Amino acid sequence: MNQKYMVPLAGVLLLFLLAYAGVEGAGMQWFFGIIVPYVAVIAFVGGFVRRVMGWAASAVPFRIPTTCGQQKSLPWIKQNCIDNPDKASGVFMRMVLEIFLFRSLFRNTKAAFNRNEKNKLTYSWEIFLWVGALAFHYSFLVVIIRHLRFFLEPVPSCLKFLEFFDGIVQLGLPGLFISGAVLLLAALFLLARRIFDAKVSYISLAADYFPLFLIIGIAASGIAMRYFTKVDIIGIKSFTMGLVTFHPVIPDGVGGLFYAHIFMVSALFAYFPVSKLMHMGGIFLSPTRNMANNNRAKRHVNPWNYAVDIHTYEQYEDHFREKMIDAGLPVDKKE
């Protein structure tokens, strides 16, 4: 037991119960279904833009790319164009691979003491964090894109294409969507890593657990709705379409679980801009990745530099000429 995860866990349970009880007990559908989602959208978009503008306004005094390969050098030394780029094209490739394949995480290592008398510290390659993170992020993306079917009318055919491949196992009715199951399992794996790996657990804070519990709660409630308790999807789509066309309606017969689902989603979105989840925008601005390593080839002037008052040798000589001649020192201009 550790309060760093007990508090966020209790928080997420509270959010769930608040919405569930608020709807089932107090009939506050309008609050959890209309007011909270609008506030969350405003907080998400506004907060996100503010955060990125703040980053854009900060000066970047020098180039600090992390170099992971041979720098551009003499013509007969082969440069690693992606891991040590000196041109925008190399930087672009590096960013694309980082954003879509998490390449720097792929190099993740772990440190451990050998389990023998020598007890030596060794570093070994640790790929599972990369696998888990990739599974988590991609399934999250697919689930979010699939959810657009509730928000778009007519539903574009690329969504049907995605639904076809996501549901290709045709297991049960309604058919299993692979992404939903992968999302839940991957989030549970990332949570287990923080709880059971002593080294990771030591550096994990409430702010690391809270988004994980929230996402697990969202995925679990979504899966419960789709496969077990069932909801009236047509009613829900008329509700979501009402929200996005600014004519909100509350559907009949849709229960507390749905409101708990969207309340947790709203909490996630409103919390997003003030949390570590902002790495979604931050990845594009990470100075160790998005800059070309051309410090030696090009002059980069520090943007903070102000005009310095300088005193050249000519001015110095003009100032002290007589004294210098008197002392017998050589001067450039003799009067």
Next chain:
Amino acid sequence: MSKNAIMAGLVVFVAMALLPFWYNIGGSSAAPEPELSEKAKAAQKCVLDKYDMRANHMSLLDEWRDSVVRDADRLYESTNGKTFQMSLSTGEESCLGCHTDKEKFCDKCHTYASVDPYCWECHTTPKEINQ
């Protein structure tokens, strides 16, 4: 230069995040109203309660399919006391036996919710056979 790139990125982000708000402008978003056929109107009651049918008919069909194909049991006793010859599209007591016009009933909802049941790769609607 990089500031312009950041602003361009932000504009793209905001446009994507608010996609549902501008995509639907001018379109109609009214929920579909599946039309009951004369036969269904006469029967008055579906297999289960109305809300149950709306939310749960896929699971009911799954149950029917397993019961017929795996256990050779074609009789379904509903909670409202009626019995049905379980079938998707064959016979008077099948889904399509009552809801005779698939386009005006099943498909109306399914298009709206973007579901495309693969059942019709094998099963046929009685209407198609008559034509």
